[in-house]
Each structure stands twice: as structure tokens, then as C-alpha cells.
Amino acid sequence: MIRTHEAGTLRASDAGTTVTLAGWVARRRDHGGVTFLDLRDASGFVQVVVRESESVHDLRNEYCVVATGEVRERPGGNENPDLPTGAIEVVVDTVEVLSPAAPLPFPIEEHKSSNINEEMRLKYRYLDIRREPMARALRMRSKATKVIRDVMEEHGFLDVETPTLTRSTPEGARDFLVPVRLQPGTWYALPQSPQLFKQLLMVAGLERYYQIARCYRDEDFRADRQPEFTQLDVEASFVDQEDILKVGEAIVAAVWKETLGVEIPLPLPRMKYHEAMDRYGSDKPDLRFGQELTELTEYFAGTEFRVFQAPYVGAVVMPGGAAQTRKELDAWQDWAKARGARGLAYVVIDAETGELRGPVAKNLSEAHLSGLADKVGAKPGDAVFFAAGKRAASQELLGAARLEIGKRGELIEESAWKFLWVVDFPMFEPIEDAAGEQTGWHAVHHPFTAPTAESLDTFDKDPGSALSNAYDIVLNGTELGGGSIRIHRKDVQERAFTAIGLSQQEAQSQFGFLLEAFNYGPPPHGGIAFGLDRLVALLTGADTIRDVMAFPKTATGGDPLTGAPTPITAAQRKEAGVDAVFEPKGGQDKNSQDKNAQDKGGKDAAAKDGAARA
RNA sequence: GGUCCCGUGGAGCAGCUAGGAGUGCUCGUCACCCUGUCAAGGUGAAGGUCGCGGGUUCAAAUCCCGUCGGGACCGCCA
Numbered sequence: 204m205i206r207t208h209e210a211g212t213l214r215a216s217d218a219g220t221t222v223t224l225a226g227w228v229a230r231r232r233d234h235g236g237v238t239f240l241d242l243r244d245a246s247g248f249v250q251v252v253v254r255e256s257e258s259v260h261d262l263r264n265e266y267c268v269v270a271t272g273e274v275r276e277r278p279g280g281n282e283n284p285d286l287p288t289g290a291i292e293v294v295v296d297t298v299e300v301l302s303p304a305a306p307l308p309f310p311i312e313e314h315k316s317s318n319i320n321e322e323m324r325l326k327y328r329y330l331d332i333r334r335e336p337m338a339r340a341l342r343m344r345s346k347a348t349k350v351i352r353d354v355m356e357e358h359g360f361l362d363v364e365t366p367t368l369t370r371s372t373p374e375g376a377r378d379f380l381v382p383v384r385l386q387p388g389t390w391y392a393l394p395q396s397p398q399l400f401k402q403l404l405m406v407a408g409l410e411r412y413y414q415i416a417r418c419y420r421d422e423d424f425r426a427d428r429q430p431e432f433t434q435l436d437v438e439a440s441f442v443d444q445e446d447i448l449k450v451g452e453a454i455v456a457a458v459w460k461e462t463l464g465v466e467i468p469l470p471l472p473r474m475k476y477h478e479a480m481d482r483y484g485s486d487k488p489d490l491r492f493g494q495e496l497t498e499l500t501e502y503f504a505g506t507e508f509r510v511f512q513a514p515y516v517g518a519v520v521m522p523g524g525a526a527q528t529r530k531e532l533d534a535w536q537d538w539a540k541a542r543g544a545r546g547l548a549y550v551v552i553d554a555e556t557g558e559l560r561g562p563v564a565k566n567l568s569e570a571h572l573s574g575l576a577d578k579v580g581a582k583p584g585d586a587v588f589f590a591a592g593k594r595a596a597s598q599e600l601l602g603a604a605r606l607e608i609g610k611r612g613e614l615i616e617e618s619a620w621k622f623l624w625v626v627d628f629p630m631f632e633p634i635e636d637a638a639g640e641q642t643g644w645h646a647v648h649h650p651f652t653a654p655t656a657e658s659l660d661t662f663d664k665d666p667g668s669a670l671s672n673a674y675d676i677v678l679n680g681t682e683l684g685g686g687s688i689r690i691h692r693k694d695v696q697e698r699a700f701t702a703i704g705l706s707q708q709e710a711q712s713q714f715g716f717l718l719e720a721f722n723y724g725p726p727p728h729g730g731i732a733f734g735l736d737r738l739v740a741l742l743t744g745a746d747t748i749r750d751v752m753a754f755p756k757t758a759t760g761g762d763p764l765t766g767a768p769t770p771i772t773a774a775q776r777k778e779a780g781v782d783a784v785f786e787p788k789g790g791q792d793k794n795s796q797d798k799n800a801q802d803k804g805g806k807d808a809a810a811k812d813g814a815a816r817a
Numbered sequence: 818g819g820u821c822c823c824g825u826g827g828a829g830c831a832g833c834u835a836g837g838a839g840u841g842c843u844c845g846u847c848a849c850c851c852u853g854u855c856a857a858g859g860u861g862a863a864g865g866u867c868g869c870g871g872g873u874u875c876a877a878a879u880c881c882c883g884u885c886g887g888g889a890c891c892g893c894c895a
Contacts, residue, residue, distance in 0.1 A: 423893060
């Protein structure tokens with residue numbers, strides 16, 4: 204090694220030792236006769252004292268240097284108790300520049316770089332990662348994956364890699380496609396998840412599989428979405444839902460303990476899907492604050508007010524909301540319309556008189572008005588927002604309003620870690636056409652998800668009420684992961700396909716290889732997948748998963764550092780076979796794949812139902 | 818596919834609502850001074866097609882249209 208010690212590890216006990224350090228010039232404090240350098244390496248930084256000013260002149264910020272000198276305690280009164288290395292300094296004998304640095308495109312020091320343009324950060328990501336927040340996030344990520352691997356090994360799980368060049372299967376999202384030079388006109392797809400492979404590994408008898416797997420989905424971006432992202436993928440045989448939840452709990456408990464020192468009380472609370480929707484208007488409720496929804500369908504039964512003559516009426520309270528200006532209240536209408544709602548009805552309760560006012564109040568009877576505040580738990584000075592219409596859509600609107608109220612009112616306990624399992628998801632949800640008429644059913648999770656014991660006999664006769672053995676783990680209103688127990692019985696699987704309008708032929712064409720495998724004694728199995736990027740983003744308090752990825756992409760899928768994606772040359776295009784047309788050579792299997800490709804192009808519900816979720 | 822926000826010396830901002838000379842702030846860069854700082858301090862200097870194109874106007878960073886880039890959200894997506 205070029206160095207003998209790591210800069211950030213030096214302490215008073217090292218005084219008297221001659222050390223050689225290698226790293227970067229983080230800061231320079233030049234006093235003429237004496238100069239202080241903060242020498243930074245991956246372990247931290249230490250103050251280096253240079254007496255000869257000439258040599259110091261060539262030591263600019265972010266120069267890469269090697270320095271030799273003696274560690275000594277700082278002169279009395281010069282200690283810096285705020286720094287880990289603040290008791291000592293290194294009095295330098297020699298400093299050598301290993302490589303100079305050009306003037307920086309942005310400051311590396313944290314206090315000077317709080318809000319650098321993200322495009323600039325991505326273009327110079329190698330400098331961005333020299334900054335403390337990014338370096339800390341990547342270390343945290345590495346620590347988290349290490350802990351995860353330990354837990355999985357302890358529980359007897361086997362790390363198995365699955366292909367990233369695979370066949371296009373009709374899953375939920377758009378595929379990224381790769382042309383195949385050796386078979387012009389055919390394409391690989393990058394996997395949206397290892398879902399089908401991990402089920403094959405269960406048929407293969409490995410019993411316990413896990414993988415920290417890269418997944419690819421060609422959909423529009425969000426703060427918590429990238430085209431390639433990482434899942435902790437888990438599957439086990441001969442298990443029931445309890446077994447998988449226990450593994451999931453062991454993982455998050457160990458990760459939070461080992462990375463943050465936080466004890467997560469186990470078992471995690473559980474909430475049924477319908478309860479989550481009723482109380483929070485979300486299948487991933489943020490339990491860090493209250494403001495639960497109140498259902499008013501019964502309360503307003505018989506009302507003259509047309510808007511509230513609906514299958515569902517509900518409300519959420521905004522504390523202090525009566526103080527909002529007319530303009531602010533109008534802004535809520537625009538906010539609701541942006542979410543596809545007609546608007547967001549409201550009543551404000553006068554802080555002085557307790558009188559209910561607002562456009563909606565005029566339409567309500569005296570009896571309905573007088574009991575309303577008590578019914579929804581509102582006080583004078585509050586505002587009450589209403590949604591009326593179809594149950595799920597109205598609850599979702601109120602749920603979104605609740606989150607907005609929590610943010611604006613600073614009601615959210617930011618330091619809390621509120622985990623929960625959401626269980627008993629519906630097995631199917633209705634497919635609606637543009638007019639809102641139901642045209643069929645599609646699998647909420649994926650078509651291999653097992654019904655609950657209670658729904659086993661009836662799920663195909665009454666899909667709307669069927670519940671499945673699917674579960675999500677939720678933290679602070681973010682879905683950390685989800686999974687299900689899979690169907691392993693052929694007759695049940697066929698009924699599930701029928702329920703979503705998928706014929707045997709179509710199922711064969713889309714999942715033939717999996718169904719074939721299921722002919723050979725498939726064990727009962729189930730699993731879960733965690734979004735590792737989201738998990739680490741929550742651990743580090745990052746606003747976006749880009750801040751926990753070394754080299755993420757921008758919203759249009761670009762990488763400002765490498766310039767990817769780029770056009771290809773005519774020669775590359777020809778060689779890759781991008782434009783080649785597939786010519787069937789008579790192989791039965793090839794034909795079925797080609798048919799599959801055509802099926803995928805259609806917008807039929809069946810293709811959507813292939814959503815292979817973990 | 819839709820809605821909204823941002824783009825001003827190397828970095829981060831202000832200026833735009835109400836058009837009037839590239840004006841200002843913090844940091845960085847360069848030169849010089851300085852022997853105990855730790856976000857060191859001081860003096861001075863350099864550095865700009867106001868993202869790009871068009872329009873309105875006597876006059877545009879500022880108003881209008883388009884476009885490109887970045888970001889947030891809806892749709893979409895585990």
C-alpha cells in the first residue's frame with residue numbers, strides 16, 4: 204500500500220507515530236508561514252500541518268496527494284472536539300502530488316454544496332460521490348445488502364443468479380428488448396423481475412432461493428422509479444404466508460438494527476387491505492399521523508344533496524383548515540381535478556362560532572350539519588373535505604388529500620419508523636372501459652397468486668369478493684415490498700386463468716414453459732420481493748432513489764456522464780439485426796413464441812394480467 | 818399522452834409580477850499579504866451568446882410563441 208494509515212482513523216493514541224497518508228486535499232487554510240490541509244480519504248479526514256509555504260502552493264483542492272509525517276497531539280487550545288481526529292494533527296515531512304485536479308465544476312465540501320443541480324452532479328458523478336452524502340448513502344447501501352445476505356444465509360436461503368437476457372413474457376410493464384445477432388429478427392427481453400425463474404427454482408427443489416437482482420421496466424420515471432432497479436427477491440417452498448412474513452420481518456429488523464441501531468418491534472402490525480382503504484384511503488398507509496377517513500355513506504343516506512347520493516361518501520379533516528383563504532380552498536379543487544376527480548367538496552367550521560360554512564353547507568339539512576363535526580371528529584377552525592362516488596376512487600382521493608394535509612400541516616412524525624403488513628388483498632380488480640363500465644377482471648398481484656382458504660371455492664364464481672394470499676410490507680407510506688403464496692394446483696390455476704378471461708391456449712402461449720414445469724410435482728411455494736433502492740432511500744432519508752444509486756439516469760432515461768443512450772451506426776444496426784424480419788423455420792415452439800409476440804401487441808386484458816409480480 | 822416548476826459568469830441564488838446599460842449576493846478561480854486555522858482571514862483581479870430559436874417593442878434576462886435540457890405529479894408502472 205502507498206499509505207500506512209487511514210486518515211480518519213488517527214487518534215491521540217497514535218501520537219508519536221510516523222505515518223504516510225494518501226488521499227485528497229479537502230480544504231486548505233494557508234496562513235503564509237504555516238498551512239493546514241484537511242487530507243481526506245475514504246475513512247474520513249485529518250489535519251495536516253505544512254510549514255514550508257512553497258511546497259503548499261501547489262496543493263489545490265482535490266489534488267490527490269501522498270504525505271508523510273509524524274502524528275502529534277495538537278498544541279494546547281487548538282484541539283477541535285467536533286472532529287473525530289480533532290485531538291491530533293500530522294506534521295508533514297514530505298508531500299507529493301500524485302495527480303493534480305482541474306478547477307471543480309461544483310464544490311465537494313458539504314456545507315457549500317447543499318443544492319447542486321442534479322444534472323451537474325450526474326455528469327460529474329465521480330466528484331458527486333466524493334461528497335459526504337453520496338458516499339454515506341453508498342456505504343449504507345453496501346452495509347444493508349451485507350446484512351441482508353447474512354440473514355438469508357442464516358435462514359438457509361441459496362443465492363442463485365437468473366438470466367438478464369431472457370424471453371419476453373407478458374408481465375405488467377413494457378420490456379426492454381435486445382436484438383439477437385445469431386437469430387435475426389428475434390429479441391431477448393430484459394427481465395422485469397426474476398418472478399418466473401424463481402418459481403422454476405422451486406420446482407427444481409432448491410426450496411429456499413434469494414437474489415439481489417437487477418430488474419428492468421420501460422415505464423415513465425418518478426422520484427422512486429428508474430428503468431433499472433434492484434430487488435431483494437425471495438422464494439421458498441412448503442411455506443405458508445406466516446413463514447414468509449417472518450422472513451420479511453427478520454430482514455427489516457436486522458437491517459434497521461445493524462445500519463441505524465434502531466430496534467423494530469416484532470411482529471409488525473398487520474392490516475387487512477379493506478381496512479387500510481377504509482381508514483387511510485391507501486393500500487400503503489402512512490401511520491406516522493392520524494387524520495383517518497370517516498365514512499359518511501350511512502350518515503348522509505336520504506340527503507337532498509345530489510352529490511352525496513353516491514355509493515360512497517367519506518370525509519377527512521384538515522386541522523386549522525378553516526383559516527385558509529378562498530384562493531387556497533379553490534386550489535384544492537384544482538389539486539383534486541389534477542387527480543381525475545370532479546372536485547373536492549368541503550365545509551369549514553368557523554373558529555369563533557362553530558358555524559359550518561362553504562358552498563356544500565348550503566346544500567345540507569340542518570340535522571346533517573349539526574351532527575357533522577362530531578361525526579368526523581372536527582373542531583371549530585377545521586376544514587372537512589368530502590369525496591363521493593365509487594368507493595375505491597373516492598377513498599383514494601381522500602387518502603391523497605390526507606397525505607397532503609399531513610405534509611402541509613406538518614402532522615407527520617418524521618423520525619418514526621412505522622412498518623406494517625397489508626394483507627388479504629383482493630384477488631381481482633374490475634377492468635373498466637372508458638365509460639366506467641366493467642368489462643372483466645384482472646389479477647391484482649399476478650395470475651399465480653393463490654386465493655385465501657376462504658376464497659378457494661368461490662373465487663371464480665364471485666371474483667369481486669375473492670381475497671388472495673398476497674401481502675405488502677409498508678414503511679411510512681412507502682411500499683417496501685410485496686409477495687404472495689403461489690398457486691401450485693393445476694385445477695386452481697386453470698380456474699384462475701378462466702376468471703381473468705385467459706383461455707388455456709392463451710395461457711399456454713404466454714406461460715407455457717412454467718405450466719409445463721408445474722406438471723412435474725411443483726411444491727407449494729411463495730415469496731416476497733423488496734425494492735432495495737427504496738429501502739436504502741428510506742434508511743438514508745434520501746428524497747429520491749437516485750441518491751442511493753451510484754449511476755442513475757435522468758427522467759428521459761439519459762446518463763449525462765456517459766451520454767447514454769446513443770445512436771448506433773448503420774453497421775451496428777445491420778449486424779445486430781435490428782431491422783431483420785423473423786422467418787419461421789417450422790419449429791413448433793418458435794411459432795408459438797411468435798404468436799405470443801403478436802398477442803402482446805394487443806391491448807387485451809389477458810396480456811395485462813400477465814403482470815408477474817413478486 | 819397530460820399538468821406544473823426550473824434554466825442568469827465555474828457552483829448556488831436574487832433580478833422577471835410593473836421592459837430602460839449584464840446590476841447584486843454567497844461560494845469558487847487567479848495574484849498578492851498573513852505562523853494556529855479548522856466553512857481561516859485580508860487586498861485586488863479575471864470570468865456572461867441571461868438554455869436555444871422566433872415574435873412584440875424605440876428598447877427584452879424581463880412580455881408572447883416554439884423548442885431543448887432538468888425536476889415534480891397524473892396516466893402508466895411492483
